[in-house]
Amino acid sequence: MMALHLSGRQGCLYLLAFLLASGFLAAYFLHSTAWLIVTPAVLVILMLLIAMLPIKRTITPQKWADKLEKHLLGTDGAWGWDDATSVRLADERLENLRSRLIPHFDLLNTPEKRDEFRCIIEALRRGEVP
Numbered sequence: 319m320m321a322l323h324l325s326g327r328q329g330c331l332y333l334l335a336f337l338l339a340s341g342f343l344a345a346y347f348l349h350s351t352a353w354l355i356v357t358p359a360v361l362v363i364l365m366l367l368i369a370m371l372p373i374k375r376t377i378t379p380q381k382w383a384d385k386l387e388k389h390l391l392g393t394d395g396a397w398g399w400d401d402a403t404s405v406r407l408a409d410e411r412l413e414n415l416r417s418r419l420i421p422h423f424d425l426l427n428t429p430e431k432r433d434e435f436r437c438i439i440e441a442l443r444r445g446e447v448p
Contacts, residue, residue, distance in 0.1 A: 337361055374408040382412060383442035386419075390426065390435055399424060411447040 337358035344353035377385075385402040388394035394402070403420050407413040419438070426432045441448045 373405065374413075375405045376408045377412070379409075379412060379442040379445055379447060382407070383439045386435070386442070387439050389423070390432065390439060409447075415447055 340361060341354040341357040344357040345351050382402070385394075385398075389399045389402060403416055407416055415438070423431060423435050426435060438448050
C-alpha cells in the first residue's frame with residue numbers, strides 16, 4: 319500500500335474541496351441553495367468542536383518510547399511522528415515532555431539531535447521522564 323503524503327497546501331485544497339462538495343451535494347439533494355453555505359459552515363464548526371475535546375491518551379513511558387523510537391529509526395511512516403505526538407497525554411510528566419519534543423525533534427537532521435533524542439527514549443524505557 320502506498321502512503322499518501324500531502325503538503326500543507328495540498329491538504330488545505332482537499333479540505334476545501336470536501337467542504338464545497340458537501341455543500342453542493344446537500345444543496346442538490348435538499349433542493350435549496352442555502353445548503354451551499356450552511357453545510358460547510360456546520361462541518362467547520364463540528365471539526366473545531368471535536369478538536370477542542372479534552373481527549374488524552376493513556377500510555378506508559380515505555381510504550382511511548384517504542385512509538386518515538388520508530389521516528390528515530392525512520393520506520394514510522396509518513397504520519398508516525400504526528401501519530402506519536404499530536405494527541406495530549408494523560409500523564410502530566412509525559413505531556414510536558416511531549417510539548418517540549420514537538421518543535422525540537424520533528425526533524426532529526428543532525429547527529430546531536432539524534433543523540434539527544436536517543437537519550438530521551440532510553441530514559442523513558444527506564445520509566446524516567448526527563
